[in-house]
Amino acid sequence: xxxxxxxxxxxxxxxxxxxxxxxxxxxxxxxxxxxxxxxxxxxxxxxxxxxxxxxxxxxxxxxxxxxxxxxxxxxxxxxxxxxxxxxxxxxxxxxxxxxxxxxxxxxxxxxxxxxxxxxxxxxxxxxxxxxxxxxxxxxxxxxxxxxxxxxxxxxxxxxxxxxxxxxxxxxxxxxxxxxxxxxxxxxxxxxxxxxxxxxxxxxxxxxxxxxxxxxxxxxxxxxxxxxxxxxxxxxxxxxxxxxxxxxxxxxxxxxxxxxxxxxxxxxxxxxxxxxxxxxxxxxxxxxxxxxxxxxxxxxxxxxxxxxxxxxxxxxxxxxxxxxxxxxxxxxxxxxxxxxxxxxxxxxxxxxxxxxxxxxx
Amino acid sequence: xxxxxxxxxxxxxxxxxxxxxxxxxxxxxxxxxxxxxxxxxxxxxxxxxxxxxxxxxxxxxxxxxxxxxxxxxxxxxxxxxxxxxxxxxxxxxxxxxxxxxxxxxxxxxxxxxxxxxxxxxxxxxxxxxxxxxxxxxxxxxxxxxxxxxxxxxxxxxxxxxxxxxxxxxxxxxxxxxxxxxxxxxxxxxxxxxxxxxxxxxxxxxxxxxxxxxxxxxxxxxxxxxxxxxxxxxxxxxxxxxxxxxxxxxxxxxxxxxxxxxxxxxxxxxxxxxxxxxxxxxxxxxxxxxxxxxxxxxxxxxxxxxxxxxxxxxxxxxxxxxxxxxxxxxxxxxxxxxxxxxxxxxxxxxxxxxxxxxx
Numbered sequence: 156x157x158x159x160x161x162x163x164x165x166x167x168x169x170x171x172x173x174x175x176x177x178x179x180x181x182x183x184x185x186x187x188x189x190x191x192x193x194x195x196x197x198x199x200x201x202x203x204x205x206x207x208x209x210x211x212x213x214x215x216x217x218x219x220x221x222x223x224x225x226x227x228x229x230x231x232x233x234x235x236x237x238x239x240x241x242x243x244x245x246x247x248x249x250x251x252x253x254x255x256x257x258x259x260x261x262x263x264x265x266x267x268x269x270x271x272x273x274x275x276x277x278x279x280x281x282x283x284x285x286x287x288x289x290x291x292x293x294x295x296x297x298x299x300x301x302x303x304x305x306x307x308x309x310x311x312x313x314x315x316x317x318x319x320x321x322x323x324x325x326x327x328x329x330x331x332x333x334x335x336x337x338x339x340x341x342x343x344x345x346x347x348x349x350x351x352x353x354x355x356x357x358x359x360x361x362x363x364x365x366x367x368x369x370x371x372x373x374x375x376x377x378x379x380x381x382x383x384x385x386x387x388x389x390x391x392x393x394x395x396x397x398x399x400x401x402x403x404x405x406x407x408x409x410x411x412x413x414x415x416x417x418x419x420x421x422x423x424x425x426x427x428x429x430x431x432x433x434x435x436x437x438x439x440x441x442x443x444x445x446x447x448x449x450x451x452x453x454x455x456x457x458x459x460x461x462x463x464x465x466x467x468x469x470x471x472x473x474x475x476x477x478x479x480x481x482x483x484x485x486x487x488x489x490x491x492x493x494x495x496x497x498x499x500x501x502x503x504x505x506x507x508x509x510x511x512x513x514x515x
Numbered sequence: 516x517x518x519x520x521x522x523x524x525x526x527x528x529x530x531x532x533x534x535x536x537x538x539x540x541x542x543x544x545x546x547x548x549x550x551x552x553x554x555x556x557x558x559x560x561x562x563x564x565x566x567x568x569x570x571x572x573x574x575x576x577x578x579x580x581x582x583x584x585x586x587x588x589x590x591x592x593x594x595x596x597x598x599x600x601x602x603x604x605x606x607x608x609x610x611x612x613x614x615x616x617x618x619x620x621x622x623x624x625x626x627x628x629x630x631x632x633x634x635x636x637x638x639x640x641x642x643x644x645x646x647x648x649x650x651x652x653x654x655x656x657x658x659x660x661x662x663x664x665x666x667x668x669x670x671x672x673x674x675x676x677x678x679x680x681x682x683x684x685x686x687x688x689x690x691x692x693x694x695x696x697x698x699x700x701x702x703x704x705x706x707x708x709x710x711x712x713x714x715x716x717x718x719x720x721x722x723x724x725x726x727x728x729x730x731x732x733x734x735x736x737x738x739x740x741x742x743x744x745x746x747x748x749x750x751x752x753x754x755x756x757x758x759x760x761x762x763x764x765x766x767x768x769x770x771x772x773x774x775x776x777x778x779x780x781x782x783x784x785x786x787x788x789x790x791x792x793x794x795x796x797x798x799x800x801x802x803x804x805x806x807x808x809x810x811x812x813x814x815x816x817x818x819x820x821x822x823x824x825x826x827x828x829x830x831x832x833x834x835x836x837x838x839x840x841x842x843x844x845x846x847x848x849x850x851x852x853x854x855x856x857x858x859x860x861x862x863x864x865x866x867x868x869x870x871x872x873x
Contacts (some may be wrong), residue, residue, distance in 0.1 A: 211596075211599045211600075214595065214599060218592055221588065221592075316704075319673075319704050320872070323673075323674060323872060324872075332634060332676075332858070332859045334610070334634075334675055334676070335673060335674070335675060336611075339614055341618075423588070426588075427587070427588030427591070428587040428588050429587070429588075429614055430614065432586065432587070432611060433673060433704065434585070434586060434611070435587060437585040437587065437588075437589060438585075469592070472581060472584075472589075472592065472593055472596060473596060475580075475581045475582070476545070476579045476580065476581045476593070476596055476597055476600065477579065477600060479579070479580075481551075481552075481582070482551060482581070482582045482583040483551070
């Protein structure tokens with residue numbers, strides 16, 4: 156038995172592998188749960204079924220959107236770069252900087268009430284903050300040929316340190332009795348990113364994520380820039396001959412990813428999270444990398460993958476508190492998802508030949 | 516009918532169901548933990564108290580918990596989940612859960628909430644914390660007596676009042692024991708991150724510290740002290756007995772069990788009321804772990820005497836004369852600090868070097 160490279164990636168397998176990965180994750184996850192003395196079927200049902208169709212689905216469905224919104228928004232941005240072979244690993248940092256810049260604008264206006272102006276300005280500042288942070292690896296790569304993986308990743312730690320600093324200094328709540336953390340934006344009507352329809356979980360961040368999905372789809376399928384991005388990733392030499400300037404692609408991809416991640420941060424800090432705190436970021440920027448790949452770097456795929464990832468989070472939490480599963484087992488389950496996806500990906504690019512085969 | 520009334524309806528239904536079956540249904544207590552239950556420190560002790568609750572009440576109580584819950588939106592969901600699942604009382608065991616606790620409590624007026632280390636209360640939200648600074652006084656005394664280099668390293672987590680109180684209390688009592696002593700504080704900006712904590716301990720040891728005091732939850736600083744040799748430290752939040760007799764020469768143990776049992780009993784009896792509890796060594800919320808043979812007998816005796824006088828209320832760790840770091844007067848001779856000042860403490864006492872990060 157041996158592997159033979161396909162002349163072209165299989166379209167069928169491209170679509171099948173995510174589903175296969177989910178099924179394998181359920182299977183192996185079930186075995187793991189059984190070893191932890193938890194009824195495996197019940198655990199799988201609690202994680203994958205109950206949040207959408209169970210007793211308290213009216214609450215969880217909204218929470219799915221709350222959790223999936225930022226993941227999708229960030230992953231869409233990342234996927235553009237990934238398609239062009241530009242590896243922005245630092246979305247977490249761009250997310251943090253977006254949140255800080257956006258929240259800072261909102262807090263600067265406190266307690267003035269003018270939602271028509273303040274909230275849009277915050278969104279703009281959030282996007283700009285993320286964009287500016289992503290421009291650092293972009294410019295360094297274009298000018299000096301530095302590695303954007305390292306630079307963007309290291310900048311996450313810089314952003315975290317900056318976050319710790321502003322939550323204890325610049326943006327600290329003056330009425331917070333000396334404790335770190337900003338004012339709660341949820342309690343400031345002009346700046347709050349509340350649910351648009353109560354109980355649905357639908358806030359502006361989710362709306363932005365859906366718009367981003369549509370724009371990315373149109374960009375990649377219909378627009379010259381989208382074609383250039385794909386060409387750069389698939390055939391860099393051909394792209395250069397066709398007159399595509401790598402520098403422009405780098406700046407565009409990193410900038411878009413940064414701006415979207417920054418906006419995701421702003422929507423989160425003004426909405427579900429409410430305030431800038433020392434550990435405001437909870438890993439969306441990193442999880443979005445998994446979401447981008449799970450969604451095959453395709454906008455619609457990312458939409459579905461984001462919802463699936465959110466499901467494992469929400470169902471996983473439910474399984475922890477109702478079945479007493481350890482938190483680490485849920486993280487293992489999420490890790491398995493990416494692992495099986497990458498493993499089954501072999502079939503997209505290779506086919507299995509049994510016996511001698513035709514090749515001499 | 517929109518979703519919110521649906522939610523309220525469900526809550527009401529659960530509340531009614533809870534009352535109807537009060538006789539035979541066990542009381543359900545939920546716990547939200549910030550770290551993993553195996554952290555060996557803060558969360559570990561909260562979980563030990565949860566287990567003590569189960570042991571104490573047997574069939575009359577059912578406990579549920581969720582570990583490693585990030586502070587913020589995720590915490591709100593975890594609490595809502597427990598409340599929807601029928602919890603009668605929910606303990607949220609980290610400072611960062613403050614606003615989420617208040618938010619969720621508003622939606623579930625029949626569920627009792629207990630928030631650790633915070634300052635916001637409501638009709639169904641009580642707060643509780645321990646006077647860890649009392650234990651720090653004893654650690655400070657031992658540190659002052661034991662150091663040969665006169666350099667004590669202090670690993671702070673975040674520059675919040677609780678941690679600053681601990682530094683001040685340890686310093687005041689180290690200085691009393693040894694006027695030559697110097698404190699070197701590093702901020703780890705984490706409650707639990709073994710790698711960062713080990714780095715911090717290592718850096719302090721390299722700068723000459725031979726006593727390490729930690730306000731972070733893992734055993735990594737003790738492991739670093741053991742590796743360096745001739746360096747001592749203290750168990751934090753939990754006894755950390757595996758590092759006895761040295762480098763761990765004593766410890767501060769958080770004992771939440773009596774409080775949890777008392778509060779759950781109050782829910783059973785229908786006598787639960789909101790409030791703010793801040794207990795120390797006296798009522799047993801703060802315990803001092805065994806002082807090992809690595810400490811000379813006379814130092815141990817002195818430390819135990821200090822513990823006794825704090826426990827009986829005869830001595831307050833913040834007793835004047837004390838000045839602030841900038842030299843301005845804080846407490847006059849014999850005056851003791853009031854709880855309000857302590858709760859919001861954002862300054863060092865005179866003699867400490869370095870600045871509180873801002």
